[in-house]
Amino acid sequence: MYILAPSILAADFGNLRKEIETVSEAGAQYIHIDVMDGMFVPSISFGMPVIQSVRSCTDKVFDVHMMVEEPGRYAADLKAAGADLLCVHQEACRHLDRTINQIKELGMKVGVALNPATPVETLSCVLDQVDMILLMSVNPGFGGQKFIPYTVDKIKKLRAMLNERGLQTDIQVDGGVGLGNVKELMEAGANVFVAGSAVYKQDAAANVKAFLKIFEEAENK
């Protein structure tokens, strides 16, 4: 039920394959891959060639977060590079419905992401079409930022909207997530957790295991 998605934005890029293998072997279920275009967000990260070059080092879900204007332009190339789940920003898609369908038709799971200041109600029309909703809990573009507290109320509101419609859609939270606040986010209704700096500091395998222990305790309650 609960999923950890280590964000490789915080990994050592010089040892990317090893960094991914470490968190995979420790039990992380997803590998979170932040693609940035320098337009939708101020920074530029990496794209298809890098994703393709690390695809063979794990069979874990490649959870690709597109911080890119009009991400539908890259959907087919990302599928070819090895993306399993493609998450696009509501704010970056002029024709969100079309982009969602395009991703599904390519055979990938689809997520829609919202910036911290975008209300969850904006997804009302597409709630039943997506596999995951990603609530950004920092302004996207950089790792290592402080969690924005009002995100907790957004998680609660979104989970209530999904419950009202009988949907069990995943809610992913991304930004400033760590061992100190993950329980609160789980209680609010999120079930997929992106963690960059909280995983890739000191012992990444031990950090993954500490998250998974919290998940296991909650699942066995």
Ligand SMILES: O=C(CO)[C@@H](O)[C@H](O)COP(=O)(O)O
């Ligand atoms: O999407 C982003 C940043 O835009 C994230 O995925 C960060 O990589 C999360 O980093 P931490 O806040 O966990 O350090």
